[in-house]
Amino acid sequence: MLRMSWSTFRDRWPVFLGAIVSVCLGVALVQSSLLTLVSAATAKVPPGLSAVEERAIRDGYVGAISLLGMTLGLAFFVAIFVVSSTFAFTVAQRRRDLALLRLTGAGRRQVRTLLVGEALLLGVIGSALGMLVGLPVMRVQTAMLTSFEFAPSGFTAQWRDWIIAVSAGTGIGVAVLGVLAASRRAARVRPLEALRDLGAAARVMTASRWVFGLFFLAGSVALLILVSAVGGEAALPLSINATFTLVTAFALLAPLVVPLVAAPFGLVFRGKLGLLAQANLRTGVRRSASTAAPIMVLVAFVVGMAGTTGTLTEASRQEITRELRGDLVLTTDGPVGDRVAAAPGVTAVSEEAPVSFDVGTDAGEDGMEWESVDGLAISPASYAETHRAAVTSGNLADLSGATVAVTPSAGRWRVGDLMPVHLAGGPEQLRVVALLPETLSGPAVLLSPDLMPDGPRQYVVRATDAAAATPGLAALGQVMTTAAWVDEYNDRQQRTNTNVMVALMGMAMLYTLIAMVNAVVIAASDRRAEFAAARVTGLTRGQVVGTALAESVAVVAIGVLLGVLAAVGTIIGMASAVRDMVGLNVTSLPWSMFGAVVAIALVVVAVSSVLTTLSATRTPPIRLVAARE
Amino acid sequence: MDTQTRQLPAEPPVTTAPAVELQAVTRVYGARTAEVRALDDVDIAFRAGSWTAVMGPSGSGKSTLLHCAAGLERVSAGRVRIAGQDITDASDAELTRLRRTVVGFVFQSFNLIGSLSAEQNVAMPLRLAGRRPKRREVREVLASVGLADRAGHRPAELSGGQQQRVAIARAMVTRPAVLFADEPTGALDTRTARTVLSMLRAMVDTSGQTIVMVTHDPAAAAAADRVVFLGDGRLVDSLERPTTREVADRLARWEE
Numbered sequence: 001m002l003r004m005s006w007s008t009f010r011d012r013w014p015v016f017l018g019a020i021v022s023v024c025l026g027v028a029l030v031q032s033s034l035l036t037l038v039s040a041a042t043a044k045v046p047p048g049l050s051a052v053e054e055r056a057i058r059d060g061y062v063g064a065i066s067l068l069g070m071t072l073g074l075a076f077f078v079a080i081f082v083v084s085s086t087f088a089f090t091v092a093q094r095r096r097d098l099a100l101l102r103l104t105g106a107g108r109r110q111v112r113t114l115l116v117g118e119a120l121l122l123g124v125i126g127s128a129l130g131m132l133v134g135l136p137v138m139r140v141q142t143a144m145l146t147s148f149e150f151a152p153s154g155f156t157a158q159w160r161d162w163i164i165a166v167s168a169g170t171g172i173g174v175a176v177l178g179v180l181a182a183s184r185r186a187a188r189v190r191p192l193e194a195l196r197d198l199g200a201a202a203r204v205m206t207a208s209r210w211v212f213g214l215f216f217l218a219g220s221v222a223l224l225i226l227v228s229a230v231g232g233e234a235a236l237p238l239s240i241n242a243t244f245t246l247v248t249a250f251a252l253l254a255p256l257v258v259p260l261v262a263a264p265f266g267l268v269f270r271g272k273l274g275l276l277a278q279a280n281l282r283t284g285v286r287r288s289a290s291t292a293a294p295i296m297v298l299v300a301f302v303v304g305m306a307g308t309t310g311t312l313t314e315a316s317r318q319e320i321t322r323e324l325r326g327d328l329v330l331t332t333d334g335p336v337g338d339r340v341a342a343a344p345g346v347t348a349v350s351e352e353a354p355v356s357f358d359v360g361t362d363a364g365e366d367g368m369e370w371e372s373v374d375g376l377a378i379s380p381a382s383y384a385e386t387h388r389a390a391v392t393s394g395n396l397a398d399l400s401g402a403t404v405a406v407t408p409s410a411g412r413w414r415v416g417d418l419m420p421v422h423l424a425g426g427p428e429q430l431r432v433v434a435l436l437p438e439t440l441s442g443p444a445v446l447l448s449p450d451l452m453p454d455g456p457r458q459y460v461v462r463a464t465d466a467a468a469a470t471p472g473l474a475a476l477g478q479v480m481t482t483a484a485w486v487d488e489y490n491d492r493q494q495r496t497n498t499n500v501m502v503a504l505m506g507m508a509m510l511y512t513l514i515a516m517v518n519a520v521v522i523a524a525s526d527r528r529a530e531f532a533a534a535r536v537t538g539l540t541r542g543q544v545v546g547t548a549l550a551e552s553v554a555v556v557a558i559g560v561l562l563g564v565l566a567a568v569g570t571i572i573g574m575a576s577a578v579r580d581m582v583g584l585n586v587t588s589l590p591w592s593m594f595g596a597v598v599a600i601a602l603v604v605v606a607v608s609s610v611l612t613t614l615s616a617t618r619t620p621p622i623r624l625v626a627a628r629e
Numbered sequence: 630m631d632t633q634t635r636q637l638p639a640e641p642p643v644t645t646a647p648a649v650e651l652q653a654v655t656r657v658y659g660a661r662t663a664e665v666r667a668l669d670d671v672d673i674a675f676r677a678g679s680w681t682a683v684m685g686p687s688g689s690g691k692s693t694l695l696h697c698a699a700g701l702e703r704v705s706a707g708r709v710r711i712a713g714q715d716i717t718d719a720s721d722a723e724l725t726r727l728r729r730t731v732v733g734f735v736f737q738s739f740n741l742i743g744s745l746s747a748e749q750n751v752a753m754p755l756r757l758a759g760r761r762p763k764r765r766e767v768r769e770v771l772a773s774v775g776l777a778d779r780a781g782h783r784p785a786e787l788s789g790g791q792q793q794r795v796a797i798a799r800a801m802v803t804r805p806a807v808l809f810a811d812e813p814t815g816a817l818d819t820r821t822a823r824t825v826l827s828m829l830r831a832m833v834d835t836s837g838q839t840i841v842m843v844t845h846d847p848a849a850a851a852a853a854d855r856v857v858f859l860g861d862g863r864l865v866d867s868l869e870r871p872t873t874r875e876v877a878d879r880l881a882r883w884e885e
Contacts, residue, residue, distance in 0.1 A: 012744070100740050103701075104799065105729035105757045108721060191728070192701045 014525040015090045016122060018518040019175070022086040023126025024133055025511050026079030027171040031134035031163055032141050032507070033075040037068040039157040046154075051424055055356060057152045059372055064151040070237060071141075071504050074301070077244050078508045079170070081297060082515040084178030085251065087122075089290040089519065091115060091182040093526045098186050099193035108187035115186060119179035120172060127171025131164060137507060144506065148499040181208075205255050213252030220245040224569055228576035235577040236308060239570045243304045246566035247297055254289040254296070254562060258282070261558045276534070277550035287523045288551075292559035294515035295601045299563025300570075301505055302597045306590035307571035309497040315578045315586040316441040317490045322584075323441075326350070326386040326460035328469060329485040332477030333456050339476055340459050345469035350382040353457035355447055360420035361411060370422060373410055375445030377452035386460040394434030396446070402427040405434035405446040426451055438581045441489075516601065517608040520552065524612035531617050545613045552609035556602050564594075646713060647674035648807050648839040649698050654707035656693050656862075667693040669862035670707070675807070678837035680829065682850035682871075684880060685859035691843045692811060694859065698841060699732050699809045700724045712806040729758040733800030733808045737815035739792040741784040747771065747795045748780040754803050767802065774798045774828060790821030797828065801838075808832075810842040814849050826852040847876040858883055 045057050091098075098111055106114075138157050145151040185206065223242040227235050250257075262281040281288050330340060337351045355377050358370040380399045383389055389396055394415040396405055406413050413419060417432045436446065463469035466481060473479040480488065531544050539547070575587045656668040667690040675681050675698075683691045696702040697709060700716045708717045712731050716724065728734075733754075741750050748767055755762040771780055774794040784792050793813060800808055810829070814822035830852055832838040842853060850856045851873040858866040860883055868875055 097742065100742060101753075101757070102725075103728065103734055103740070105725060105754045105803075107725040107757075110757060190701075192696060 012090075012094070012525070015093060015522050016118075018522045019083075019086050019090055019122045020126045020129070022083050022515060022518055023123055023171050023175050024129040025514060026075075026083050026174060027127050027130025027167050028134035028137045029075040029507055029511055030072070030079055030170050031131060031167045032138035032157075033068060033072040034166065035134075035138055035160060035163055036141050036145070036157040037065065037072050038160065040064045040068055040151060040155065043152075043155060055372075059356070060150075060152040061155075062372065064145060064155070067145075067150055067500065067504060070240065071508075074240070074505060074508050076170075078297060078511055080174050080178070081247070081251070082294060082511065083174045084181075085290060085293045086515070086518060086522070087119060087175060087178035088182040089286075089522055091179065091186045092286050092290075093522065095186070095189055095193060099189045099191055102189055103191040111187040111189070112183045115179050115183035116176060119175045123172035123175030124168075126175065127168045130171055131167050134167065135159075141503075141507060144503050148503055150499070150503055209252050209255070213249050216245045216249035216252065220249055220569065224573035227570075227573035228580055230577070235574060236312070239308050239574050239577075240305070242573055243300055243566055243570045246569050247300045247563075250296060250300075250562040250566055251289075251293050254292055254558070255285045257558055257562060258285045258288045258292075261554060261561065274550060276539075277547045277554065280547065280551055281554055284523075288555050288558060291516065291519040291523055291552075291555045291605070292562065294512040294519060295556055295559025295605070296563040296566070298509055298512040298516075298601060299560050299594075299597055300566035302501070302509060303564060303590060303594050304567035304570040305501055305505060306497075306593040307567055307588065308574040309500070310494075310588035310590050311571060311574050311578060311586055312440060313490060313493045313497060314588040315582060315584050316493065317486060318584050318586060319439065319582050320441045320486050320489065323388045324386070324460065324482050324486070325388065325462070326482050327463050327466040328461040328473065328479055329482055330459040330461060330473050330477050330479045331456070332459070334454060335452075335457065336476045337459070340461065340473065343469060343472035343476075345463045345465050345472070346461055347464055348382060348385040348462040350386040350460045351379060351449075351452070351457060352383075352460065353377045353452045353455065354443075355423070355451065355453060357424070357426070358422040359411060359445075360422070368420060373445055374443060375404070375447050376443040377447040377449060379449040383446075386462055390437055391434045392437050394432070396434045398433035399446065399448045401448055401450055402430050403433045403448045404430045405436050406432055407436045407444050408438050410444045423451065425453070440578065440582055513600070513604050516604050520605060520608040521612050524548075524609070524616050528616045528619070531613065532619075535617065541614075541617050544617055545610055548609050548613040549606055552605045553602070556598070556605050559601065560598055646677065647710075648677040648679075648712060649675040649841060650710040651694075651698060652708045652710075654694075654697055654704045654709060656690075656697055656702065657705045666862050668697065668704075671859075671862070671864055673857065673864060675839060675841050677806075677839050678833065679855065680833045680838075680840040680842065680853040682853035682856045683841065683843045683859060684845065684850055684856055684876070685865075685883070687845075689859040690862040691859050693862075695809055695811055695841060695843045699734065699807075700727055729754060730803055731806045733803065733805035735793070735796050735800050735808065735810040735813045737812035739784070739789075739796045739816075741792055741795055741799070743784050746781050746783055747776060747787065747798075750784070750795055751799045751802050754799060758803070762802075770798045770802045771795075773801075788821075790817055790824060793817060793821075793825055794828070797825070801832070807839045807841060810840060812844055812846075813842060814844070814846060819848075822846075822849065847873045847880060850876045 040061055043061050045054050049057070101111060101114070142151075142155065142157045146153050146155055220242050223238060223245060227238045227242060230238060259282055262278050335351070335353075337349070340346060340349045340351075353376070355375045357373060357375065359373050360368040360370050363369040378399070380396045384396065391405065394405065399405055404419060406419075413432045413435070415432055415435060418429045419432055420428065421430055423430075430447070434446075460482075461469065461473065470479055534544050534547070535541065571587060571589070575585075578584060578586055651671055651673050654668055654671045655666065658665045658667055669690075671690075671694065673694075683694055685691045693702065697704050698711075700709070700711065700719065704717060708715060710716070711727065714727070714731070716727060719727065734740075741747075742753065745753065748771065751770055752762040752767045755767075768777060768780060771777055774797055776791060776794055776798065779787060779791060779795075784795070787795065793816075797813075808829075813829070814825055817825060826849055829840060829842075833840060833854070840853070842849070844850050851871050854870065856868045856871045856876055856879075857864060858879060865883060866879055868879060
């Protein structure tokens with residue numbers, strides 16, 4: 001049987017090459033993400049640093065680990081998704097070959113053995129290549145992390161020998177798993193299908209597609225409800241999970257959408273070519289759905305992620321604007337409170353210094369668990385004058401000595417609790433005096449003015465005349481109007497969002513682009529005879545290419561439609577989480593990102609479709625029509 | 630891998646029991662509203678060691694008859710027996726075994742596996758049956774269809790007639806009790822078709838092969854021992870020892 005696998009392999013190489021590429025890149029991506037994650041998790045802080053520097057590096061690694069954890073999850077998901085859809089597609093493409101085998105006496109089990117044998121072969125080749133390709137991918141990923149400052153500079157990811165086993169296991173496992181489901185279906189191919197022309201008998205929306213599609217759809221709805229219920233920082237990873245399940249659901253249900261898109265498409269592209277393209281879309285539902293799948297993944301993740309982070313950022317901006325009651329914000333390198341208060345035109349000033357410390361929670365037998373928290377040391381009276389300063393219980397005015405006020409994101413504390421802390425040069429316990437409402441923009445904790453360290457700080461200033469007060473303050477540090485300060489915060493946040501997106505998804509999304517090319521090539525490999533028939537019927541080569549191009553535009557439309565549906569689901573989940581947390585009604589739709597992604601997908605699919613059609617129509621048609629085998 | 634090997638029928642059955650028998654077979658396609666009766670209460674038996682041609686206009690049900698008789702399609706009503714075995718309700722595994730040992734197929738489009746050489750194509754049914762085919766055995770079958778020197782060629786490197794002969798060799802390698810042929814000469818030119826037909830004739834005459842063949846070509850039908858005519862899913866006529874002219878005349882009458 002393996003020899004049989006080998007000879008089909010030799011014969012159908014474009015299809016299998018596509019499958020190998022998908023396994024190879026999937027393995028490279030997973031391997032690189034895993035090695036980078038493990039390297040970050042085991043990175044040692046170099047000795048001889050000050051406590052502050054050491055803490056900054058430690059926090060940097062913690063941030064990198066959580067980012068890389070998400071990257072790894074995404075890499076796994078996209079790899080499994082792309083590989084399994086590629087393999088399922090290759091199996092569907094060979095329905096007739098398989099029926100022929102059944103006709104010559106192959107049992108169902110033998111068909112499965114053949115397909116799984118092929119998957120093994122492809123998995124082994126793909127994994128071996130993937131391990132090599134993974135090395136440069138890892139370098140790129142590390143470079144991205146350090147240049148975006150998600151990991152301390154000097155961070156490098158190292159090779160581990162055990163990764164060979166993991167990568168081989170991933171590649172082969174994913175390939176075989178991807179083919180298992182498809183092979184069960186393929187084994188049910190009836191021998192008679194060898195005698196009929198392809199497609200008619202192959203029902204695309206199978207019972208299992210329905211069941212799993214609806215199952216994942218229901219799961220996604222549940223997750224989205226959970227996202228809005230959980231809120232806060234946990235909502236972002238959860239909403240990415242919701243994108244996973246939504247994408248899976250839509251990929252399974254995609255064949256239902258193909259005719260829906262094909263119909264209006266036929267109206268737009270009138271004329272004989274449009275008609276032909278529309279007919280091809282309908283008959284090639286499986287092909288259309290397979291090509292649309294990676295497009296959907298790309299759109300769903302990029303638009304979904306950009307939309308959720310954009311929504312969070314916009315909500316933060318609105319929240320800060322709502323909270324701040326100041327006119328000017330002054331940033332300085334050290335304490336200058338008296339001189340700020342003495343400046344002309346200043347009526348109120350709140351001195352605020354950032355404090356990073358660890359909060360301990362009792363983890364039972366494991367002793368204390370310490371978590372890093374960013375807080376702000378303030379004076380309650382002047383803070384209340386320049387901020388909305390709402391509390392849910394307790395009193396902010398009690399904030400003096402060893403005390404804190406906390407938001408729910410700092411943990412489950414009640415007024416009067418004693419909070420164990422590691423605070424440089426400070427007490428070992430802080431008493432909770434007030435509970436603050438949930439916030440997106442921070443700070444998570446307010447500390448008493450007695451805990452205010454030396455070093456950089458900001459002053460929120462109210463002035464009778466902001467313009468008149470500015471020159472006096474400008475001598476002390478950098479001064480901005482509140483509006484300008486909020487804008488700058490917003491810009492910085494958006495830059496970070498973009499960087500996070502690139503670091504998190506850049507590689508995976510490149511992978512989906514290659515998967516698109518792959519799907520187009522695999523789809524075209526089976527259509528030489530069809531193209532030839534069209535040309536014998538009287539279409540010029542240009543018209544055949546034009547039809548294929550029109551089809552590819554429609555396929556992109558299908559992918560984009562489904563991707564946007566998945567993304568919108570995620571964004572709505574995030575928006576409702578934001579509403580529950582801070583009571584703001586915000587949705588930010590990333591139009592420019594959406595436009596860019598659609599344009600890229602369109603160009604990639606259209607160009608590869610035109611090129612493959614050109615190459616598939618190079619042979620004079622009559623030769624292909626005559627020779628069916 | 631299914632390793633169960635059935636005993637091959639060593640010799641063609643000597644009894645007068647038919648090789649294939651259809652009893653009151655009806656085959657209905659489509660749902661209630663668009664119901665098509667492809668076969669309507671057909672009774673027919675194909676004698677062992679005989680060659681029968683099935684004819685009829687397009688849509689008369691001749692291909693359906695072949696598919697039902699060969700166990701490729703389930704019947705809606707009635708019973709089908711091949712080589713004494715009732716296959717009406719046979720499981721997929723049983724039908725697979727049947728295809729490996731009891732029946733062989735030849736089609737208009739030769740349906741060879743493009744990636745395999747002629748020799749590998751011919752050996753495929755034996756491999757699928759879990760046997761390790763002997764090289765000599767396969768070569769002999771190829772030689773019997775006059776392709777001893779083409780064993781290593783792939784289908785794309787063979788002419789249409791040669792491809793069909795490879796397909797016949799593949800069908801015959803398991804020494805099936807019945808060979809089912811669907812328009813075996815449909816894609817061949819007249820001269821090549823004649824070669825293929827005389828090869829089938831020789832198989833019937835010398836080794837007592839049973840052949841059931843669907844065709845629309847009177848010349849092909851005239852090579853058979855008997856022609857049966859189908860119209861609207863029913864048997865309407867038959868001819869023993871037909872000539873091309875007789876067949877063409879009957880056909881013209883039934884197609885009016």
